[in-house]
Amino acid sequence: TPGHPEHGITPGIETTTGPLGQGVGNAVGFAIAEAHLAAVFNGGGHKPVEHYTYFIASDGDIMEGVSHEASSLAGHLRLGKLIGFYDNNHITIEGDTDLAFDEDVGARYEAYGWHVQHVDDGNDLEALDRAIGEAKAATDRPSLVVVRTHIAFGSPNKVDTPEAHGSPLGEDEIRLTKQALGWPSAEPFFVPEDALAEWRKCRDRGAELEAEWRGRYEAFQAARPDRAKELERRNRGELPAGWDAGIPSFPPGKPVATRNASEKVLNAIAARLPELMGGAADLAPSTKTLIKDAGDFAAGNYAGRNMHFGIREHGMGTVLNGMALHGGILPYGATFLIFSDYMRPPIRLASLMERQVIYVFTHDSIGLGEDGPTHQPIEMLALLRAIPHLTVLRPADANETAEAWRVAIAHHHGPVALALSRQNLAVFDRSTLGAASGVAKGAYILSEAKGGKPEVILLASGSEVEIVLAAQDKLAARELPARVVSVPSLELFAREPESYRNEVLPPSIRRRVAVEAAHPMPWYRWVGDQGEVIGLTRFGASAPYERIYRELGFTPDAVVARVERLLGRES
Ligand SMILES: Cc1ncc(C[n+]2csc(CCOP(=O)(O)OP(=O)(O)O)c2C)c(N)n1
Ligand SMILES: [Mg+2]
Incomplete structure (x- = not known):
C-alpha cells in the first residue's frame, strides 16, 4: 500500500489524494x-x-x-x-x-x-x-x-x-x-x-443491495435497451463509431487562430460525442470552448454540457479529475496557458492516475500582445512537458489543430494539453506540404529541403512553424537547403520508434535549429550538441504581437541569421 492512497494500486481507492484539498x-x-x-x-x-x-x-x-x-x-x-x-x-x-x-x-x-x-x-x-x-x-x-x-x-x-x-x-x-x-x-x-x-x-448486506440494484438495472435494460447500451459504452470509455466524421478540414488562404480552429473542431466532435463535457474558468469567449446548443450545466439543468467553473482554475482542475474518474464523461477545461500554473497540482494528479482529461490552453505565447508579460507564458510549456504521462500538443495551423483534437480524444492514458494561439496563423497548403495527420507522430517533415540534401533541419511548434517555413525559402535562395519539421508534440515524438525518429531527424544531419517562443529547455535533446534553440529566457513585453515577435527575435530573418552563423556562412 502506498504511503498516500493511490488510485489503481490499492483496490477500492477511487482517487489519488495526498496533496491536501x-x-x-x-x-x-x-x-x-x-x-x-x-x-x-x-x-x-x-x-x-x-x-x-x-x-x-x-x-x-x-x-x-x-x-x-x-x-x-x-x-x-x-x-x-x-x-x-x-x-x-x-x-x-x-x-x-x-x-x-x-x-x-x-x-x-x-x-x-x-x-x-x-x-x-x-x-x-x-x-x-x-x-x-x-x-x-x-x-x-x-x-x-x-x-x-x-x-x-x-x-x-x-x-x-x-x-x-x-x-x-x-x-x-x-x-x-x-x-x-x-x-x-x-x-x-x-x-x-x-x-x-x-x-x-x-x-451480505452489500450482496443484497447489489442484487436489488441489478434487478432495477435489468428492468432499465429491458425497457430501454439502446439507452442501456449507450450508458455502458460511455462507462467503458469506448468511443462511438464515426465520432470523428464531422471534423472539418481547413482550406489554405485565410489565416486562422488555432483557438478559433479548435472551436470549430470541438463543436464538430461534440455533436457526435455526448460524453464530451467541460468549460472554462470564466474564459470561454477567449478560449473558444463553448459547445453550441448543448446548454449550461447548472442547478436545474444538469443535462447541460457547458460547465462554468468560475474564476477557479485550481478547483476546475481537481473537479475535472473527479469527472474523469467517475466515468461516463470525457471532461475538458480551458484557460490561458499562463494560468496552467494555477492548476498544476490536479494536472499532475491526472497524469499520475493516467486519467483522460483535456486541457485547452490558449494565448499560448508572447503572441498575445498588449496583455503583457503577466499573461505571456514563457516557462509553461517546459513545465507541462516535464510532467510524466501528460501529452502536450501545440498545433501549427488549423489542420494540425483538428489532428491534435483527434489525438486528444483517442488518447486514453493520461491527460492531454492543447496549447493554442490567440493570433491568426497561416493555414498551410497541404498539397505541397506534409500531411497534418503527422501530428499523431508528434513531429513530421512538413517541408523537405529545397535544392538538395538538407544541410540543416529547422524544428518548430505552433505559431513559430510559419516563421521557419519562411526562413526555409530565404535559405534556399542562399543555396542553403533546409528541412522543416513541424513538432506539435515532443512527447508523442519521443514515443515513436527510433527508426521513425531517425527518418525525421537523421543522425547525420546535426545542424539543427529549433524555434519556439518559450523557454528553450525542452528542445536541447532534439537539436543535439551541434544545434541551437531560438527560445526565450526572459519575460515578454506589452505590444502588438508582430512587434514583440520582431523585437524578441522570432522572424524569418533572425532564423536565417542564426542558421548562417551555425554553418559558418555569415556574409
Ligand atoms: C498540499 C499539501 N501540503 C502539505 C502536505 C503535508 N501534510 C501532510 S498531512 C498535513 C496536515 C495534517 O493535518 P490534518 O490535515 O488535519 O490531518 P490529520 O493529521 O488531523 O489527520 C500536512 C501539512 C500535504 N500532504 N499536502
Ligand atoms: Mg487534523
Missing part, C-alpha cells in the same frame, strides 16, 4: 458526473444512475484553497447528493490548528450554500447516522457534517497530539491504548469474534 474537489467532480449522467439517462421510472458521493476531509483539506474553490462551486450548483464529513480534530503537523486557523468552517460552508450540521463526538454512531439521514434529506444542497474527533483516540499519551499524525504509537503505547479501550487481547491484528461477525454482515 484535492480529494474535496474530486468529490465535487464525482457529484457533477453523477448529476449529469442521471439527468441524461434516468427517466420513464428508471434510475440507472443514482448514487451519493461521500468524502472525508481533514483540517488540511479544509484549509487548502482548492477545497474552497470546489466547495463554492458545489454550493452554487446545489449538488444535493454530495455529502462531506469534516474530521475536525484540531490537530495538524505543527500542532493545534489554533496556530493558524480559527475560522468558523460551518458558517463558511453555509455561506457557500451548503447544508451544515455538527456532530460533537465522532464516536457517536447514532448521531452520525442521523446526520447522514438529514444530509440525504437536504436534496437541494450539498451537505457538510462537522465532526469533532480526537486524533489517536484512546491512546492515553498521544491523544490530541500532532505526533499521532505521522509516527507510530510504539509498542508500549499500543498496549496502553488497547487497555484503555478495553480491547480483549494485546495480540497484534487481533479481531474479536463478535466484531468480525458484525463486519461480515456487511458482505
Whole structure:
C-alpha cells in the first residue's frame, strides 16, 4: 500500500489524494458526473444512475484553497447528493490548528450554500447516522457534517497530539491504548469474534443491495435497451463509431487562430460525442470552448454540457479529475496557458492516475500582445512537458489543430494539453506540404529541403512553424537547403520508434535549429550538441504581437541569421 492512497494500486481507492484539498474537489467532480449522467439517462421510472458521493476531509483539506474553490462551486450548483464529513480534530503537523486557523468552517460552508450540521463526538454512531439521514434529506444542497474527533483516540499519551499524525504509537503505547479501550487481547491484528461477525454482515448486506440494484438495472435494460447500451459504452470509455466524421478540414488562404480552429473542431466532435463535457474558468469567449446548443450545466439543468467553473482554475482542475474518474464523461477545461500554473497540482494528479482529461490552453505565447508579460507564458510549456504521462500538443495551423483534437480524444492514458494561439496563423497548403495527420507522430517533415540534401533541419511548434517555413525559402535562395519539421508534440515524438525518429531527424544531419517562443529547455535533446534553440529566457513585453515577435527575435530573418552563423556562412 502506498504511503498516500493511490488510485489503481490499492483496490477500492477511487482517487489519488495526498496533496491536501484535492480529494474535496474530486468529490465535487464525482457529484457533477453523477448529476449529469442521471439527468441524461434516468427517466420513464428508471434510475440507472443514482448514487451519493461521500468524502472525508481533514483540517488540511479544509484549509487548502482548492477545497474552497470546489466547495463554492458545489454550493452554487446545489449538488444535493454530495455529502462531506469534516474530521475536525484540531490537530495538524505543527500542532493545534489554533496556530493558524480559527475560522468558523460551518458558517463558511453555509455561506457557500451548503447544508451544515455538527456532530460533537465522532464516536457517536447514532448521531452520525442521523446526520447522514438529514444530509440525504437536504436534496437541494450539498451537505457538510462537522465532526469533532480526537486524533489517536484512546491512546492515553498521544491523544490530541500532532505526533499521532505521522509516527507510530510504539509498542508500549499500543498496549496502553488497547487497555484503555478495553480491547480483549494485546495480540497484534487481533479481531474479536463478535466484531468480525458484525463486519461480515456487511458482505451480505452489500450482496443484497447489489442484487436489488441489478434487478432495477435489468428492468432499465429491458425497457430501454439502446439507452442501456449507450450508458455502458460511455462507462467503458469506448468511443462511438464515426465520432470523428464531422471534423472539418481547413482550406489554405485565410489565416486562422488555432483557438478559433479548435472551436470549430470541438463543436464538430461534440455533436457526435455526448460524453464530451467541460468549460472554462470564466474564459470561454477567449478560449473558444463553448459547445453550441448543448446548454449550461447548472442547478436545474444538469443535462447541460457547458460547465462554468468560475474564476477557479485550481478547483476546475481537481473537479475535472473527479469527472474523469467517475466515468461516463470525457471532461475538458480551458484557460490561458499562463494560468496552467494555477492548476498544476490536479494536472499532475491526472497524469499520475493516467486519467483522460483535456486541457485547452490558449494565448499560448508572447503572441498575445498588449496583455503583457503577466499573461505571456514563457516557462509553461517546459513545465507541462516535464510532467510524466501528460501529452502536450501545440498545433501549427488549423489542420494540425483538428489532428491534435483527434489525438486528444483517442488518447486514453493520461491527460492531454492543447496549447493554442490567440493570433491568426497561416493555414498551410497541404498539397505541397506534409500531411497534418503527422501530428499523431508528434513531429513530421512538413517541408523537405529545397535544392538538395538538407544541410540543416529547422524544428518548430505552433505559431513559430510559419516563421521557419519562411526562413526555409530565404535559405534556399542562399543555396542553403533546409528541412522543416513541424513538432506539435515532443512527447508523442519521443514515443515513436527510433527508426521513425531517425527518418525525421537523421543522425547525420546535426545542424539543427529549433524555434519556439518559450523557454528553450525542452528542445536541447532534439537539436543535439551541434544545434541551437531560438527560445526565450526572459519575460515578454506589452505590444502588438508582430512587434514583440520582431523585437524578441522570432522572424524569418533572425532564423536565417542564426542558421548562417551555425554553418559558418555569415556574409
Ligand atoms: C498540499 C499539501 N501540503 C502539505 C502536505 C503535508 N501534510 C501532510 S498531512 C498535513 C496536515 C495534517 O493535518 P490534518 O490535515 O488535519 O490531518 P490529520 O493529521 O488531523 O489527520 C500536512 C501539512 C500535504 N500532504 N499536502
Ligand atoms: Mg487534523
